[in-house]
Amino acid sequence: MTTHDLPRGMIRASGAIGTHEGYMPGFGNDFETEALPGALPQGQNSPQKCNYGLYAEQLSGTAFTAPRGQNERTWCYRIRPSVHHTGRFSPIEVPHWKTAPNVVPNVTSLGQYRWDPIPMPESDLTWITGMRTMTTAGDVNIQVGMASHVYLVTRSMEDEYFFSADSELLVVPQEGRLRFATELGIIDLEPKEIAIIPRGLVYRVEVLEGPARGFVCENYGQKFDLPHRGPIGANCLANPRDFKCPVAAFEDREVPSRVVIKWCGQFHESHIGHSPLDVVAWHGNYCAYKYDLRTYSPVGAILFDHPDPSIFTVLTAPSGQEGTANIDFVLFRERWMVAEHSFRPPWYHKNIMSELMGNIYGQYDAKPRGFAPGGISLHNCMLPHGPDRDAFEGASNAELKPHKLENTMSFMFETRFPQHLTEWAAREAPMQPEYVEVWNQLQKKFDGTPGVK
Numbered sequence: 001m002t003t004h005d006l007p008r009g010m011i012r013a014s015g016a017i018g019t020h021e022g023y024m025p026g027f028g029n030d031f032e033t034e035a036l037p038g039a040l041p042q043g044q045n046s047p048q049k050c051n052y053g054l055y056a057e058q059l060s061g062t063a064f065t066a067p068r069g070q071n072e073r074t075w076c077y078r079i080r081p082s083v084h085h086t087g088r089f090s091p092i093e094v095p096h097w098k099t100a101p102n103v104v105p106n107v108t109s110l111g112q113y114r115w116d117p118i119p120m121p122e123s124d125l126t127w128i129t130g131m132r133t134m135t136t137a138g139d140v141n142i143q144v145g146m147a148s149h150v151y152l153v154t155r156s157m158e159d160e161y162f163f164s165a166d167s168e169l170l171v172v173p174q175e176g177r178l179r180f181a182t183e184l185g186i187i188d189l190e191p192k193e194i195a196i197i198p199r200g201l202v203y204r205v206e207v208l209e210g211p212a213r214g215f216v217c218e219n220y221g222q223k224f225d226l227p228h229r230g231p232i233g234a235n236c237l238a239n240p241r242d243f244k245c246p247v248a249a250f251e252d253r254e255v256p257s258r259v260v261i262k263w264c265g266q267f268h269e270s271h272i273g274h275s276p277l278d279v280v281a282w283h284g285n286y287c288a289y290k291y292d293l294r295t296y297s298p299v300g301a302i303l304f305d306h307p308d309p310s311i312f313t314v315l316t317a318p319s320g321q322e323g324t325a326n327i328d329f330v331l332f333r334e335r336w337m338v339a340e341h342s343f344r345p346p347w348y349h350k351n352i353m354s355e356l357m358g359n360i361y362g363q364y365d366a367k368p369r370g371f372a373p374g375g376i377s378l379h380n381c382m383l384p385h386g387p388d389r390d391a392f393e394g395a396s397n398a399e400l401k402p403h404k405l406e407n408t409m410s411f412m413f414e415t416r417f418p419q420h421l422t423e424w425a426a427r428e429a430p431m432q433p434e435y436v437e438v439w440n441q442l443q444k445k446f447d448g449t450p451g452v453k
């Protein structure tokens with residue numbers, strides 16, 4: 001039985017409350033799921049012999065001794081142990097997938113940058129060969145920092161699998177539909193959804209509708225978590241039940257296969273004789289999941305002023321310093337603007353955090369033109385930015401009646417570490433050389449006389 005020919009409705013998930021279309025709801029839950037009846041041991045993790053002749057194996061996403069609230073691990077019951085899914089490794093080149101530290105001589109990251117949508121590829125590109133790194137930050141060797149990528153995918157991986165020992169991947173599709181066939185089950189992903197693929201999980205990416213383009217935040221550090229809501233209370237922003245984790249699905253397929261591993265920025269391949277997606281049952285809280293961005297309930301200003309964008313945080317990956325994230329994933333989506341006597345768009349600012357933004361669809365309020373769907377901008381550590389002239393003049397003179405921002409979905413990967421451009425981002429991606437000029441036409445209005453100008 002393979003995940004290809006397994007009807008989705010036939011996938012069994014026992015013990016999962018509210019199992020829905022092959023997914024189980026809830027963020028950080030302790031899930032249990034089995035694709036064959038009785039495959040999951042009850043009452044213990046390591047029976048002397050497992051049902052169906054399966055091997056028991058633990059996948060640890062945190063240190064064994066991590067505090068209970070953060071401790072994540074999953075027990076897998078699989079046809080072969082993972083040591084059979086990785087043989088001898090030989091190095092391979094994946095030239096466009098870069099890892100921090102990657103400070104390129106003669107490439108300056110000091111500046112405000114913006115790119116047109118990266119053109120859709122005409123060549124044959126998979127999830128691995130189609131990954132294009134834009135920026136890197138921090139250092140993978142000490143498990144801090146991140147990288148931002150654009151993916152351009154036209155071809156499914158066939159008998160080919162991948163895992164990253166370096167990172168958890170946050171995937172933000174912008175066009176096309178992808179299937180992530182993972183050790184723990186299947187995630188289908190399309191624009192307006194995101195997925196998290198945890199460190200160490202083996203998967204294959206198939207194109208359901210191509211070409212596919214999107215953004216990836218590669219998190220070298222502590223896992224993404226839900227932000228605390230503070231005085232907001234128990235609801236709104238991203239609600240835990242809207243996160244969906246796949247039910248178990250396995251492949252028993254003996255064909256020559258290739259496994260690619262990313263480890264400390266290096267890529268290696270290994271050849272094996274079967275599919276590694278052979279987990280028949282699993283239980284635990286270390287898993288892949290997806291989330292529909294349309295279920296994000298923004299909370300904002302309902303009387304005056306423009307709050308910090310942290311109110312729109314979907315997920316946050318801590319850095320060890322309280323309140324200072326390794327990465328915040330922030331969503332700017334449709335919402336009502338009602339603030340009185342206020343300049344409603346983002347203010348002008350300089351930020352110790354580095355802000356990489358991507359447009360999923362529509363128009364972003366601070367940049368009515370030039371920041372197109374599929375486009376990217378980077379406002380690095382302490383580099384000033386804010387609304388362009390049209391946005392400033394428009395918002396300064398607008399009648400302040402309730403106004404709905406429609407057809408808009410952009411996001412920000414915000415990190416405490418400066419982001420360094422890759423050579424590809426600086427020299428090959430469609431950078432807009434004239435971007436800084438969007439602020440040139442802002443007029444000096446001050447003339448020494450009092451009064452609103």
Ligand SMILES: O=C(O)Cc1cc(O)ccc1O
Nearest residue numbers: 308309345346347355366385
């Ligand atoms: O720079 C940006 O456009 C992102 C942003 C949005 C906002 O509402 C406030 C601050 C901020 O950095």
Ligand SMILES: [Fe+2]
Nearest residue numbers: 351355379385
């Ligand atoms: Fe900003």
